[in-house]
Amino acid sequence: MKTLYVNKKSEASMLKHAFEAAGFRCLRMKTFCDCRDQGNIRAGVIILDGDKVLLEIRRCKACFRRHNPNLCTGGVGQ
Numbered sequence: 692m693k694t695l696y697v698n699k700k701s702e703a704s705m706l707k708h709a710f711e712a713a714g715f716r717c718l719r720m721k722t723f724c725d726c727r728d729q730g731n732i733r734a735g736v737i738i739l740d741g742d743k744v745l746l747e748i749r750r751c752k753a754c755f756r757r758h759n760p761n762l763c764t765g766g767v768g769q
């Protein structure tokens with residue numbers, strides 16, 4: 692299973708809609724991220740391919756930055 696971190700809720704929604712349009716089932720859920728501080732419960736979406744989880748999307752700015760260190764977000768986010 693692959694885990695994808697996104698910065699914004701709108702990005703998670705966009706991906707969810709894209710996968711739904713492609714015929715996958717998508718479920719919103721609460722998930723956890725790699726941040727060690729308390730309260731690392733994140734909004735997530737899982738993408739199902741039949742009965743297998745294809746991809747898990749988690750929304751966390753800190754994890755997004757950690758997993759995409761070279762990505763320039765153009766000053767997005769606060």
Ligand SMILES: [Zn+2]
Nearest residue numbers: 724726751754
């Ligand atoms: Zn995190």
